Amino acid sequence: MRIGIDVGGTNTDAVALDGTTVLASVKQTTSEDVTTGIVRALQSLRAQHDFGPGEVEAIMLGTTHFINALVEGRDLAPTASLRLGLPATASLPPMVGWPERLTTATRGQSYLAHGGHEFDGQEISPLQPDEIRGIAQDMAAAGTRSIAISSVFSPINDEFEENAAEIIRAELGQDIAVSLSHEIGRVGLLERENATIINAALRELADKIIGRLVEVIHAEGYSCPLFLSQNDGTLMDVEYAQKYPVATFASGPTNSMRGAAITSGLETCAVVDVGGTTSDVGVLTNGFPREATTVVDVAGVRTNFRMPDVLSLGIGGGSVVGDGIIGPASVGYRLTSESLVFGGSTLTATDIAVAAGLVDLGDASAVAHLDRGMVNAMVDQIGTRVADTVERMRTSSAPLPVVAVGGGSVILPKALPGLGEIHLPRNSGVANAIGAAIAQVSGEVDKVYSLATRSRSSVIDEAKAEAIEKAIVAGASAENVEVVEFDEFPIPYLPGNATRIRAKAVGDLGIKEMAR
Amino acid sequence: MSMIATDTVSPQTYQLRPEDCPDFAAGAAILGTGGGGDPHIGMLMAQAALDKHGPADLVRLEDVPDDAVVIPVAMMGAPTVMVEKLASAEQFVESIRAIAKYLGVEPTHIACMEAGGVNSMIPMAAAAELGLPLIDADGMGRAFPELQMVLATLSGVQAAPMSISDEKGNSIVLETVSNKWAERLARTATVEMGCSTIVSLYAMTGEQVKSAFVPGTLSLCRELGECISYSRHHAGSAKDAVVSRLGAVQIAEGKISDVERRTTSGFARGRAELRTAEGPVEIEFQNENLLVRRGDEVVATTPDLIIGLDTDTGEAVTTEQLRFGTRISLIVAPADERWHSEGGLELAGPRYFGYDTDPVRPIEFSQ
Numbered sequence: 001m002r003i004g005i006d007v008g009g010t011n012t013d014a015v016a017l018d019g020t021t022v023l024a025s026v027k028q029t030t031s032e033d034v035t036t037g038i039v040r041a042l043q044s045l046r047a048q049h050d051f052g053p054g055e056v057e058a059i060m061l062g063t064t065h066f067i068n069a070l071v072e073g074r075d076l077a078p079t080a081s082l083r084l085g086l087p088a089t090a091s092l093p094p095m096v097g098w099p100e101r102l103t104t105a106t107r108g109q110s111y112l113a114h115g116g117h118e119f120d121g122q123e124i125s126p127l128q129p130d131e132i133r134g135i136a137q138d139m140a141a142a143g144t145r146s147i148a149i150s151s152v153f154s155p156i157n158d159e160f161e162e163n164a165a166e167i168i169r170a171e172l173g174q175d176i177a178v179s180l181s182h183e184i185g186r187v188g189l190l191e192r193e194n195a196t197i198i199n200a201a202l203r204e205l206a207d208k209i210i211g212r213l214v215e216v217i218h219a220e221g222y223s224c225p226l227f228l229s230q231n232d233g234t235l236m237d238v239e240y241a242q243k244y245p246v247a248t249f250a251s252g253p254t255n256s257m258r259g260a261a262i263t264s265g266l267e268t269c270a271v272v273d274v275g276g277t278t279s280d281v282g283v284l285t286n287g288f289p290r291e292a293t294t295v296v297d298v299a300g301v302r303t304n305f306r307m308p309d310v311l312s313l314g315i316g317g318g319s320v321v322g323d324g325i326i327g328p329a330s331v332g333y334r335l336t337s338e339s340l341v342f343g344g345s346t347l348t349a350t351d352i353a354v355a356a357g358l359v360d361l362g363d364a365s366a367v368a369h370l371d372r373g374m375v376n377a378m379v380d381q382i383g384t385r386v387a388d389t390v391e392r393m394r395t396s397s398a399p400l401p402v403v404a405v406g407g408g409s410v411i412l413p414k415a416l417p418g419l420g421e422i423h424l425p426r427n428s429g430v431a432n433a434i435g436a437a438i439a440q441v442s443g444e445v446d447k448v449y450s451l452a453t454r455s456r457s458s459v460i461d462e463a464k465a466e467a468i469e470k471a472i473v474a475g476a477s478a479e480n481v482e483v484v485e486f487d488e489f490p491i492p493y494l495p496g497n498a499t500r501i502r503a504k505a506v507g508d509l510g511i512k513e514m515a516r
Numbered sequence: 517m518s519m520i521a522t523d524t525v526s527p528q529t530y531q532l533r534p535e536d537c538p539d540f541a542a543g544a545a546i547l548g549t550g551g552g553g554d555p556h557i558g559m560l561m562a563q564a565a566l567d568k569h570g571p572a573d574l575v576r577l578e579d580v581p582d583d584a585v586v587i588p589v590a591m592m593g594a595p596t597v598m599v600e601k602l603a604s605a606e607q608f609v610e611s612i613r614a615i616a617k618y619l620g621v622e623p624t625h626i627a628c629m630e631a632g633g634v635n636s637m638i639p640m641a642a643a644a645e646l647g648l649p650l651i652d653a654d655g656m657g658r659a660f661p662e663l664q665m666v667l668a669t670l671s672g673v674q675a676a677p678m679s680i681s682d683e684k685g686n687s688i689v690l691e692t693v694s695n696k697w698a699e700r701l702a703r704t705a706t707v708e709m710g711c712s713t714i715v716s717l718y719a720m721t722g723e724q725v726k727s728a729f730v731p732g733t734l735s736l737c738r739e740l741g742e743c744i745s746y747s748r749h750h751a752g753s754a755k756d757a758v759v760s761r762l763g764a765v766q767i768a769e770g771k772i773s774d775v776e777r778r779t780t781s782g783f784a785r786g787r788a789e790l791r792t793a794e795g796p797v798e799i800e801f802q803n804e805n806l807l808v809r810r811g812d813e814v815v816a817t818t819p820d821l822i823i824g825l826d827t828d829t830g831e832a833v834t835t836e837q838l839r840f841g842t843r844i845s846l847i848v849a850p851a852d853e854r855w856h857s858e859g860g861l862e863l864a865g866p867r868y869f870g871y872d873t874d875p876v877r878p879i880e881f882s883q
Contacts, residue, residue, distance in 0.1 A: 085601070085602075086604075087604040087605075087606075087683050087684055087685065088601045088602060088603070088604055088683035088684075089601065089602040089603075089604070089683075090602075090603075090604045090605035090606075091561050091564060091565075091602055091603040091604060091605050091607065091608075091641070092557075092560050092561060092564055092602050096560055096564060097560060097563075116601070118601070118710040118711070119594070119596075119597050119600070119601075119710065119711055122710075124601070124683070124684070124710070125684070152600060152601050152602075153600055153601065187596060187599070187600050188599045188600060189599065189600045189601070189602060190557070190560070190599070190602075391771075391841065392841050392843065393841065394840060394841045395839065395840040395841060396840055397773065397840075448596075489777075500596075
């Protein structure tokens with residue numbers, strides 16, 4: 001048995017799963033300290049379905065806590081950023097273009113030092129240990145508690161980032177938190193560096209929250225391993241999560257989508273997650289969300305995390321209907337007091353759904369007076385706009401089934417124009433927790449290779465083998481790990497037919513092999 | 517009879533400030549015609565320089581004195597490298613100083629060779645750092661991939677002597693027999709210097725600049741960017757405003773139904789298919805969009821500006837961003853007429869890029 005928990009800003013959802021069968025599912029209010037709400041959810045699960053903690057093989061947790069902390073600028077550690085690349089890159093120092101709110105909240109200190117590599121792996125300038133030592137001392141004097149290191153082209157050669165981290169640890173102690181950019185982002189110095197600084201700023205909070213989580217789960221009698229879900233829908237262990245809190249940023253929408261896949265039995269589909277104010281549309285290919293290829297803005301900072309490609313549209317269960325248009329204004333969580341069917345005076349998308357007979361909710365007589373023609377036109381509008389958004393997310397002309405999840409999914413028509421019937425799986429209200437519970441383990445490679453002296457096939461084989469190796473190191477069972485994604489992007493204006501290769505391998509969690 | 521003597525009218529000078537840069541960059545992406553390199557990194561550099569050194573003057577082409585000493589500056593290399601190995605603090609200035617020293621001149625103005633893409637922003641950073649005015653004009657009125665592809669080549673201006681500076685402090689000055697040779701040698705040197713360099717080339721007098729440049733193109737970038745930011749605030753599309761400002765025509769609108777890419781000899785070549793209500797339309801690109809076909813019929817070609825706009829916002833869509841499902845309004849804007857001369861077509865017409873066709877222009881351009 002596995003337990004999946006999804007901690008959102010408002011609700012903490014949990015499920016107990018046997019294989020893909022839902023044994024119990026609960027919804028709790030998220031507590032301010034995160035852990036209390038999780039403990040309550042675990043206790044409610046046991047109240048619903050009698051099981052002993054010893055029967056649980058693993059607990060999987062998805063949380064938006066860390067991205068919320070960043071957005072709100074709270075609990076961030078005093079952070080320093082060290083970039084290796086001088087004399088290159090000095091035209092734009094670290095944290096350029098950051099919102100002042102966040103530079104203040106992180107007490108951001110920036111340093112530039114020699115180092116860095118060229119695109120072909122040669123050094124821009126050698127690392128200067130004395131320079132790094134001096135900077136370390138300066139960081140300590142400034143009260144820095146967490147350090148982000150980035151080096152030019154570290155995704156191609158990580159040597160300088162690793163060496164600089166060693167020098168800094170030797171100066172400031174092995175316990176100083178160090179985040180290295182090659183482990184976090186891809187080519188694109190500023191965006192990768194930004195993601196690394198954000199990670200560094202969240203390290204203390206991650207240590208504290210995740211550490212306490214392990215304690216309370218043990219106190220509840222669970223001795224099984226705890227995993228956290230990552231942006232791509234795969235798992236990381238506790239130790240890794242404490243080092244890479246940024247990897248949790250998009251786990252909410254990802255888990256919803258993957259839960260939708262498992263509950264509907266559709267591995268490749270579009271998922272419409274309808275909330276109170278907006279609907280998020282994403283696409284799953286072989287059970288994994290497609291990733292955004294562009295820069296991702298997080299709390300006003302440009303980053304290049306791997307995030308799922310999600311399009312939002314302003315239609316949800318609480319969307320206000322007026323002047324023949326639905327949304328984007330919404331009554332949100334006040335739906336149960338302000339909508340017509342719940343005795344309020346605002347016409348919402350939910351009222352339209354009740355009037356159209358799509359769902360039986362509240363007092364249907366409160367919407368009996370609505371003009372049939374208007375109701376039908378509004379249902380059509382919801383269908384057309386959702387269908388339009390799904391169309392924009394398609395990557396091929398092959399048929400794409402549509403799965404709807406989320407509390408607001410009752411407002412959707414039975415079918416979408418051009419896309420056919422909408423699948424409404426059971427347990428869709430806790431799809432996010434189910435998504436967490438079924439997650440697998442991955443390993444990934446993203447590097448630029450020169451094809452001048454090597455054959456394309458040998459480069460591809462090397463990248464694939466490295467991705468598989470990384471997945472196994474992360475806990476995947478060696479028996480069923482396989483490469484699930486593979487992309488190759490030729491790079492213009494580089495000599496020797498340079499090509500960027502990205503490979504991702506995924507396998508089931510080898511729970512038995514990891515027992516501890 | 518006018519009582520105003522023209523020489524007492526003060527030249528209209530615009531003050532470039534950091535907060536203007538996002539509009540310039542959004543417009544430069546449109547003139548990039550699908551390529552030109554992402555202006556974002558250049559925008560950050562321009563903003564940083566303007567922040568540090570104060571506003572720079574953007575002066576009208578017609579107000580540049582005939583005896584002005586004008587040095588254009590640009591970035592050369594692979595866009596992928598530019599976003600990773602950023603320029604050093606002194607790189608722009610070193611490149612300009614290297615050529616000025618070789619020529620034994622004191623520059624009075626900075627100029628932009630390529631208003632489309634990242635090279636719209638580099639001269640702003642350089643002008644701020646040197647405290648020199650920037651000329652509101654550029655060498656081509658769009659983006660092209662090779663350095664001889666500027667109108668100055670048509671008027672016989674030599675790219676060389678030109679300087680190439682890396683971030684380490686190395687500078688090379690090239691003397692070449694032709695602008696095409698300048699491209700070949702500078703490209704080779706750039707690769708050796710780590711694939712991202714700053715070049716200063718086509719040093720000119722004010723008189724030469726006035727005959728060889730396309731006037732007002734940097735202001736045009738700003739105006740296009742303003743159309744986009746205005747529309748964004750009002751939740752509309754800037755498409756119509758962009759079309760009208762460029763004197764362009766829309767030749768197709770639809771969804772990308774197929775994209776095919778390949779890299780050969782350094783170019784990101786490929787084709788994209790657009791499904792429209794009037795049938796499929798094919799876009800051929802080599803970094804920039806170069807040719808459009810409807811069925812077997814060629815309907816637009818380089819040197820005119822073939823621009824893909826996001827139908828919903830009016831923002832530029834680069835060839836790298838093209839993917840299945842992207843909704844594109846494909847528009848064609850007239851290139852500067854000099855590009856349609858015999859010499860212009862030899863430099864950057866469809867045959868130069870390997871398409872066996874004479875240039876084709878929308879019928880509206882001949883009316």
